[in-house]
Amino acid sequence: QVQLVESGGGLVQPGGSLRLSCVASGFTLETYHIGWFRQAPGGERWGISCISHTGGRTYYSDSAKGRFTISRDNAKNTVYLQMTDLKPEDTGNYFCKADRNYDEQDLCVRAYYTPRYRGRGTPVTVSP
Secondary structure: OOOOEEOOOOOOEEEEEEOEEEEEEEEOHOOEEEEEEEEOOOOOOOOOEEEEEOOEHHHHHHHOOOEEEEEHHHHHHEEEEEEEOOOOOHHHEEOOOHHHHHHHHHHHHHHOOOEEEEOOOOOEOOOO
16 A cells, blocks of 8 residues: 555653654655645644655754754655654644655645645644
């Protein structure tokens, strides 16, 4: 089955950390740019961080800079998002997208773009 599956979300206190994983099955991630996005309960979406297919270029939203780190292990068909110093406004459903039509920066700024592949997400709640 061709799919992206996210994991690693959960409930964390402000200032805490989480590491999200996005694992591909049924296809190879190495030719795709990958992005992490957040969707709020009301439906609004934001591009958080994206990475080129080789991992050589990354993009971060202003809210993610200095706190989040995106990385990928193509041998494991997996992309990670290490999140530190989490804040309540980071709360949401985090999902990943895989696409080849846009580079990593353009993918990130198109939060509502329907990519080639998209996972269902993993929920993150930051609360005292």
